Amino acid sequence: MYDQFRRLGPKEFSGITDPFVAEGWIRYLEVHFRYLNMWDADRVRCATYMLRDDASPWWEEAEHGVNLATLTWVQFKDIFYENYFTADVRGRLKRDFMTLCQGDMSVAEFMKKFDRSCHFVPLIARDAAEKLRHFLDSF
Known part of the structure; x- marks a missing residue:
């Protein structure tokens, strides 16, 4: 499993503080994980293997507060997002989306920004009618 993962050439994460880079790295890994049909524990191991530079010592400290034997992928993402894609940043992006106008x-340009921002407001993103209503109201 790990050999297959490495052969795909996944990107490393160096601890960049740009929340879009952090969130994009997680989504990038999830594409690989789905392709390989990986179990939770394997996902966590592969993700932590890809942490470099500032992210590596961050994880060394963060892992002291978790049980690695039972850590799920969702729990890892929560820990990761607490540090690299914080609730205040997600809240700001949600507010930006709710006030987005062309x-x-x-x-x-507007459609690109709308689609990217919609991702941060899941209740709208998952409801096609609500998404369309918000899109049309933004013009």
């Missing part, structure tokens, strides 16, 4: 953006 303004002087092109339709293509």
